[in-house]
Amino acid sequence: MFNLPVAEGAPYDSFANQHDEMCLPDTRTWLQCQVTDWAKKPDSKLIFLLNGMAGTGKSTIARTVAQSFDKKGLLGASFFFKRGEADSDNAKRFISTITRQLMTSNRELTSDISRVIEDDPDLSTKALSRQFDNFLFSHCSG
Secondary structure (H helix, E strand, O other): OOOOOOOOOOOOOOHHHOOOOOOOOOOOHHHHHHHHHHHHOOOOOOOOOOOOOOOOOHHHHHHHHHHHHHHOOOOOOOOOOOOOOOOOOOOOOHHHHHHHHHHHHOHHHHHHHHHHHHHOOOHHHOOHHHHHHHHHHHHHOO
């Protein structure tokens, strides 16, 4: 049904990530609240930039927020890049992985995106900008 190549280990809750750390209880709460507030406000900027030096816990915070949103039914998709992992150390399968997760979490998108795949079965091998426009932007921007 969802004939899209995906990076199997990229979602926060993938088998490969099951032992990755989450924030300890009552830690990083201020930052987690900032991300949650940003996500819930319709007039927020489109991108929340979580930046910092390597090893400062950015991925841990992002995983914790993703898990929290997932438990509340608010997570559409997640993708964690990992250096040295075949499918998740580059963006080649980023759009198709996100698209498949969104199709699973938002059934309204399934028929539209399935038609896109039928019309262009090789779309997932095209430039990322074309994948984004055809898989996501035209269906999620309204």
